[in-house]
Amino acid sequence: EADIYQTPRYLVIGTGKKITLECSQTMGHDKMYWYQQDPGMELHLIHYSYGVNSTEKGDLSSESTVSRIRTEHFPLTLESARPSHTSQYLCASSFRTANEKLFFGSGTQLSVL
Amino acid sequence: SQQGEEDPQALSIQEGENATMNCSYKTSINNLQWYRQNSGRGLVHLILIRSNEREKHSGRLRVTLDTSKKSSSLLITASRAADTASYFCATDTGGSEKLVFGKGMKLTVNP
Numbered sequence: 001e002a003d004i005y006q007t008p009r010y011l012v013i014g015t016g017k018k019i020t021l022e023c024s025q026t027m028g029h030d031k032m033y034w035y036q037q038d039p040g041m042e043l044h045l046i047h048y049s050y051g052v053n054s055t056e057k058g059d060l061s062s063e064s065t066v067s068r069i070r071t072e073h074f075p076l077t078l079e080s081a082r083p084s085h086t087s088q089y090l091c092a093s094s095f096r097t098a099n100e101k102l103f104f105g106s107g108t109q110l111s112v113l
Numbered sequence: 114s115q116q117g118e119e120d121p122q123a124l125s126i127q128e129g130e131n132a133t134m135n136c137s138y139k140t141s142i143n144n145l146q147w148y149r150q151n152s153g154r155g156l157v158h159l160i161l162i163r164s165n166e167r168e169k170h171s172g173r174l175r176v177t178l179d180t181s182k183k184s185s186s187l188l189i190t191a192s193r194a195a196d197t198a199s200y201f202c203a204t205d206t207g208g209s210e211k212l213v214f215g216k217g218m219k220l221t222v223n224p
Contacts, residue, residue, distance in 0.1 A: 006155075035214075040216075040217070040219075041216055041217075042201070042214045042215055042216040042217065043156075043201070043214040045211055045212075048211065058211065059211070059213075090155055090156070092155075092156075100161070101146070101158045101161060102146075102148075102156070102158060102203075102212065103158070104148075104155030104156045104157070105155050106154050106155045107153070107154065107155050109153070
């Protein structure tokens with residue numbers, strides 16, 4: 001079982017709200033990632049980080065932002081949620097690179113009404 | 114554009130049968146990985162095969178890689194109901210820190 005945790009598991013909010021999805025890992029991994037996944041679809045990388053104070057945008061354009069102030073913590077923030085943001089958000093980490101094994105959290109299922 | 118694509122998109126078998134899933138990709142890779150996702154959960158890493166390897170085993174899993182055909186297959190032998198899940202291939206195309214995932218394949222193992 002991976003030591004990477006996401007909260008909340010489920011979130012239902014109204015349009016225009018600001019939300020933060022939490023992701024923490026206790027494995028000391030430098031690399032962390034956020035993926036977005038719609039039901040039955042592939043994962044799309046939206047943000048990643050090589051380490052503290054490092055953040056990069058992924059392949060899928062996203063209105064979310066991330067921060068990496070501590071190695072173990074990689075939160076994702078939506079300043080103003082919209083229905084189009086409804087999706088599952090998966091956080092992952094790896095020891096060295098994504099070229100090796102990724103450890104995933106259980107995900108946050110976000111519904112914006 | 115999508116790099117990996119699993120085939121078939123869905124497979125339903127009986128417990129004890131073998132399940133074979135295929136993944137095709139478009140560009141050259143450093144390695145290819147297979148992941149499993151149970152409904153509503155995160156992904157779990159199953160196995161990684163490097164571009165210079167042709168076959169790898171892990172328990173009931175067997176993965177093959179044919180770089181000339183740009184394809185990989187995942188074989189699950191003696192399947193169990195607990196193997197019911199979606200299976201994804203993911204490719205590392207090199208030169209980046211990013212894995213590219215396919216759309217996944219849903220496997221149902223009936224007891």
